[in-house]
Each structure stands twice: as structure tokens, then as C-alpha cells.
Amino acid sequence: MAAPPHGLGPQATALSLMLAVIASSNTPLLLLDGDLHVIAASASFCHDFQIEPASVPRSRFSGLGRGEWAAPQLSSLLESTASGAGVAAYEFDLIRDGQAPRHLVINAQKLDYVDKEQVRLLLAIADVTEARASQKLQDSLLREKAILLQEVQHRIANSLQIIASILLQSARRVQSDETRGHPHDAHSRLMSIAAVQKHLASTERAEVELRTYLVQLCKSLAASMILDPELLSIEAIVDESVTDADISVSLGLIVTELVINALKHAFPGHGAGKIVVRYESHGSGWALSVSDNGIGMPSDAQSSKPGLGTNIVEALAKRLDAEVEITDAHPGTSISIVHPHLAAAGPARSL
Amino acid sequence: MLASESAPTGGAVILVVEDNHLILMSALDLVATAGYEGIAAANADEAIAILETRADVKLVFTDIEMPGTIDGVKLAHYIRNRWPPIHLIVASGKQIKEESHLPAGARFFSKPYNNNSIVAEIAHMLASPPPPRH
Numbered sequence: 335m336a337a338p339p340h341g342l343g344p345q346a347t348a349l350s351l352m353l354a355v356i357a358s359s360n361t362p363l364l365l366l367d368g369d370l371h372v373i374a375a376s377a378s379f380c381h382d383f384q385i386e387p388a389s390v391p392r393s394r395f396s397g398l399g400r401g402e403w404a405a406p407q408l409s410s411l412l413e414s415t416a417s418g419a420g421v422a423a424y425e426f427d428l429i430r431d432g433q434a435p436r437h438l439v440i441n442a443q444k445l446d447y448v449d450k451e452q453v454r455l456l457l458a459i460a461d462v463t464e465a466r467a468s469q470k471l472q473d474s475l476l477r478e479k480a481i482l483l484q485e486v487q488h489r490i491a492n493s494l495q496i497i498a499s500i501l502l503q504s505a506r507r508v509q510s511d512e513t514r515g516h517p518h519d520a521h522s523r524l525m526s527i528a529a530v531q532k533h534l535a536s537t538e539r540a541e542v543e544l545r546t547y548l549v550q551l552c553k554s555l556a557a558s559m560i561l562d563p564e565l566l567s568i569e570a571i572v573d574e575s576v577t578d579a580d581i582s583v584s585l586g587l588i589v590t591e592l593v594i595n596a597l598k599h600a601f602p603g604h605g606a607g608k609i610v611v612r613y614e615s616h617g618s619g620w621a622l623s624v625s626d627n628g629i630g631m632p633s634d635a636q637s638s639k640p641g642l643g644t645n646i647v648e649a650l651a652k653r654l655d656a657e658v659e660i661t662d663a664h665p666g667t668s669i670s671i672v673h674p675h676l677a678a679a680g681p682a683r684s685l
Numbered sequence: 686m687l688a689s690e691s692a693p694t695g696g697a698v699i700l701v702v703e704d705n706h707l708i709l710m711s712a713l714d715l716v717a718t719a720g721y722e723g724i725a726a727a728n729a730d731e732a733i734a735i736l737e738t739r740a741d742v743k744l745v746f747t748d749i750e751m752p753g754t755i756d757g758v759k760l761a762h763y764i765r766n767r768w769p770p771i772h773l774i775v776a777s778g779k780q781i782k783e784e785s786h787l788p789a790g791a792r793f794f795s796k797p798y799n800n801n802s803i804v805a806e807i808a809h810m811l812a813s814p815p816p817p818r819h
Contacts, residue, residue, distance in 0.1 A: 484779065488750065491778025492705065495797040499711030502800055506718060528797045557801045 361458050368416050368453030370395045370409065382461060383428070383436075402430045408440075415442040416453050437463045487535040494528045518559070519594050519643075525554050526590040530583050542582035544613055545572040551586050552611055555593050565606040568593060572613040575620065584650045585613070585622055591643040592624035592669055600628025600666060607666070619675030622656075625668035631660070647671070696721040697811050698739070702732040702747035702757065712746060719804045728753035729760040736768060743770075744810060746803070749777035761791050770815035774806060 353374045356363050362379035366372055372390050380387045385399050395412065396404035408426060415421050421442045428436040439462050445454040498521055505517040529551045533542055552568040560566045577585070589611055601607045605628065612623045647669075651658050656673040699721045703709040709725055716723040724742070726732035728751045736742060745764055749757035761773045765788035773791035776798050787793060792806055 488778040491796040492708070495778065496705065496707045496711075498797040498800075499708055499715075503711055503714055506714070525797065525799065532795055554799055557799050557805075 361460065364395070364455075364457040364459070366395055366412065366455040366457065368455075370412050370416070370455075372398065373454070379459065383459075384430075400431070402428055411440075412442055412455060412457075415444055415455055418444060435463075436461050437466050484535075487531070490531055491528070491535075494524060494531070498524055498528070515598070522555055522558055522590055522594055523587060525558060526551055526586045527583060529554060530579060530586055533582075534579055540579055541576045542579055544575045544577060544582060544585070545570070547582055547586065548572045548589060548611060548613060551589060552593070555590060559594065559597050562604070565604060566597070566601060566608070568609045568611065570611040570613075572611075573615060575613065575615045581654065584654055588622060588647050588650050588671055589624060591647045595643050596624060596626040596628065596667070599632075600626040600630075602629065605629070617675045619673055620656075621670055621672045623668055623670040625663055625666060627663070627666040630662055630665060631667050697743040698722045698724060698741045699807065700724050700726060700732060700735060700742045700745045702726045702729065702745060702751070702760065704728055704748060704751040708748070715800050715803060716746070716807070719807065721807065727751075729755045729757065729763075732760060733763065736764065736771075742768075744772040744774065744807060746774045746776070746807070749775060749779065758786055762788050765789075765791070772810040772813075772815070774803065774810070776803075 353365075356365055356374045356376055359376040360378055361376070362382050363376040364372055364379060365374040372393055372395055375385070375387070375390045377387070379385065380390065383399065390398070396409055405426065408424075411421050411424055421440075424440045424442065426438045426440055428438050430436075439460045441458045441460075443456050443458075445456055447454070501517045501521040501524065505514050505521070508514040508517070529547060530542060533547050533550070534540065548570045549572065552570040556563065556566075556568045560568070593609055593611070596609050600609075607626060607628050609624065609626045612621075612625070614621055648658060651671050654671070654673060656671045659670045659672055661668045661670070699716045701709060701712045701716065701723050703712055703725075704727050706727075709727070713723040713725055724735065724739075726735055729747075730753045732745065732747065736745075745761075747757040747760055751757060755763065757775055757777070761775055764771050764773060773788060774794065775787055775791055776794045776796055778796040792810075794803060794806075
């Protein structure tokens with residue numbers, strides 16, 4: 335492949351070494367003279383671009399192969415390189431009859447060596463066709479994934495809307511206040527899960543900032559459950575904690591149950607009052623509490639028998655390795671879900 | 686069931702545009718319960734056809750993603766240009782839609798929306814002057 339050294343005399347060894355280096359390069363390489371004639375080509379160049387090695391020496395660069403290298407832009411690139419301007423990463427589409435185009439990146443450099451008279455250009459040619467295609471595929475997969483995710487979130491939101499609509503419709507059809515409460519409660523539970531869903535859909539992260547979420551949730555609970563906002567209000571006081579989505583769903587459901595419970599029992603006969611939802615974390619420990627300033631807990635065991643809400647709260651607390659603590663708050667009741675500070679990592683951590 | 690049957694007479698006319706039948710029924714029920722007369726369209730083309738024949742529609746409550754030639758966002762802009770006084774509420778399960786994509790004065794709610802918030806917004810809009818011309 336190497337051009338036969340001719341008339342070099344004592345420099346023959348050095349030249350032969352240089353030609354051997356070029357010939358053996360794994361990266362396709364070409365050595366050109368100042369008139370853009372090929373002095374040497376690497377075996378990898380001949381192999382990758384299907385060029386007969388014997389045809390290479392002293393042929394013009396533009397005459398290589400069947401003329402596929404004869405692009406005018408490429409010639410002017412090499413001419414400007416020969417006159418001193420180095421060209422890095424020139425992109426070129428190699429078009430050959432009956433073959434798919436190859437996308438090449440060409441680095442051309444004028445060699446700086448002792449003989450200032452003789453111009454020598456070194457061309458390194460990288461075939462990035464596959465790399466670009468795989469990058470393109472990866473990009474399009476990522477885009478597709480984002481679109482699918484959006485589509486899924488859209489469908490979830492629509493399904494939740496359908497369920498929410500049906501629940502409220504059944505609530506309106508039911509005559510008694512007692513039974514009307516059930517679909518209303520179910521609706522509130524649903525909206526509490528939907529709030530996490532909305533929150534997740536609006537961010538790239540799979541984590542939930544508890545303050546944003548719980549404030550939004552309390553607003554939504556107040557909007558759907560409080561008839562007279564002048565009389566009753568819900569406030570959320572939450573620190574900077576962020577949690578994983580599934581943990582925030584549990585916390586949100588606990589808040590929903592406890593708020594429903596307080597609204598049902600703490601303020602009979604349209605009494606005025608306030609419900610405060612609090613979340614604080616200390617290391618791996620955290621405490622969630624819902625307090626009201628209502629009438630306090632019933633003293634008789636009969637009316638305090640656990641309902642669905644209590645069972646849900648206990649089950650969720652157990653899942654979070656937390657204890658349920660009920661305290662008489664004078665006035666009102668405070669229910670806390672406490673996860674003790676342990677050496678092991680807890681579900682919540684501070685930002 | 687037609688929502689308009691149960692609506693008190695004299696309530697403002699609200700056009701609900703929604704391709705999902707269950708959500709449409711429920712939204713009609715929602716506006717009827719709040720004391721308005723709800724009329725239904727299953728897509729934007731139907732909505733425009735209705736608006737061309739009825740001059741008494743005061744507010745359009747529309748979904749975004751619907752089959753047909755245009756979606757709810759385009760419908761909102763179309764209505765704002767052709768019938769400027771009509772108030773607009775847009776709801777969608779997609780989170781990306783911001784009110785900035787909508788005509789001035791239109792309100793966006795993400796699904797699932799809170800019925801009370803929708804009713805409150807309808808009441809607020811109907812009590813306000815017609816939306817500003819964009």
C-alpha cells in the first residue's frame with residue numbers, strides 16, 4: 335500500500351518507518367502531498383472504503399475509487415489545509431453507486447516537520463454512520479418515551495376524571511346525608527391521589543416536594559368538603575422535605591382520611607373551626623399530624639369504634655413504619671403519625 | 686338524560702365540549718346542578734356548528750384532546766376571535782398546557798378537576814364583564 339520510496343537515499347529508513355506506521359493504522363489514514371496526490375494509505379482505509387491498494391500510490395486524491403472522493407468541497411478543504419489552515423471534524427457524505435451513503439468525519443492536518451519545502455497532509459477519516467444512527471435512534475426512543483409517558487399521564491387523568499365524575503353523580507342521586515357522605519369521601523380520596531399524579535406529571539423527577547403537594551391537597555379537600563369557608567379552614571404547615579412518590583401517596587391518603595374525619599366529627603352543627611396539617615422531619619424521623627380545635631374525642635367507646643378511615647390510616651401508618659398517636663389537644667383532637675429517628679434511612683429527607 | 690331538563694329556567698346557557706361520553710354527562714350534570722342550562726358537543730366542529738345557530742351561549746367549557754379537525758385550544762382561540770363575548774374554560778389531562786397558550790381571559794383546569802372549583806369559576810366569569818379582546 336505504501337508508495338515506494340524513490341530517490342530518498344539515506345532517509346529511506348525513516349520514510350519506510352513512517353509509511354509502515356500509516357499502513358498499520360486502525361483509523362483510516364491518508365498521507366497526501368501538496369498537490370493532493372496520495373503518498374500512502376492505511377490498510378484500514380483501503381479496506382473500509384473498498385479501494386484497491388495497488389491503485390492508491392501517486393493517484394490523485396479525487397481520483398480514488400470511482401470518483402466518489404471528488405467532491406469540490408473536499409478538494410477546497412484540502413487545498414486550504416495545504417496552505418496552512420488546519421481543518422478539524424469536517425463532515426462529509428460519501429456516496430457510492432449501489433451502496434448506502436456513509437457519514438464521515440474528516441480531520442485534515444498539514445504536517446509540521448523538518449522539510450519545510452515539501453507539503454504533507456495527513457487525513458484521518460472516521461466513519462460515524464452507525465454511531466450517528468444509534469444516537470438518532472436513542473434520541474428518538476427518548477422522545478418516544480416522553481410522548482408515551484405524557485400519553486399515559488393524560489389517560490390516567492382522564493380515567494380519574496371519569497371516576498371522580500361518577501362518584502359525585504352518585505353522591506347527588508343519594509337522598510340521605512349519611513349515605514351521600516360515602517361517595518363524597520371516596521371522591522376526596524381519589525382527588526388526593528390525583529394531586530400526586532398531577533404533581534409528578536408536572537416535574538421530571540419521581541420525587542415529591544411535600545409542601546407543594548400537601549398545601550395543594552388541603553386546598554382541594556377544602557374546596558370539595560367545606561361548604562362555608564368562612565367557618566372552617568384547613569392550613570398546611572410543611573417543612574422542606576421531599577419524598578418518593580409512593581410514600582407521598584400514603585402521606586396524602588392519611589391526611590385525606592384525618593381531614594375527612596375531623597370535618598365529620600369535630601365541628602357538629604356548623605360550628606366554626608380550623609384544621610392544621612403539619613409535617614416535620616428530623617434526620618430519618620418524621621411526624622405528620624392533623625389537629626383540629628373542635629369538640630374533642632367522644633368519651634364513650636361506642637361512638638369511637640373504628641371506621642373505614644381509621645383502618646386506612648392504621649394500615650398506611652404501618653406501611654410507613656410509623657405509630658399513630660391520638661392526643662386530646664384541649665380544645666380539639668390531634669392525631670400524629672410518627673416515624674422515629676433511626677440510624678437507617680427514613681422515607682423522607684431534607685432538601 | 687338531558688341536563689337541560691333539570692336546569693332551572695333562566696340560567697345562563699353553557700356549552701360543554703367533551704368527547705368522552707361519561708365525562709360529558711357528568712359535566713352537564715355539574716352545570717345543571719349549579720343552575721345553568723348545559724348543552725353538549727362531542728367535538729370542536731360540533732361546538733362551532735352549535736354556536737353558529739345559537740346566540741345565547743354565554744360560556745364554553747371544553748376539553749382539549751378531541752377527535753375532529755381542531756382541538757380545544759384552537760377552538761378556544763376560534764371562539765374568542767369569532768364570538769368575543771363568550772367566556773372560556775378549558776380542561777385537560779395534559780399538564781403542559783398553560784394559560785399562556787389560551788386566549789386572554791380563558792381559564793385552564795387540569796383533570797381531574799374539582800367540581801366546586803369549576804362551578805366557582807363559572808359563577809365568577811358570568812358575573813364579570815365579557816373577556817378582553819385579544
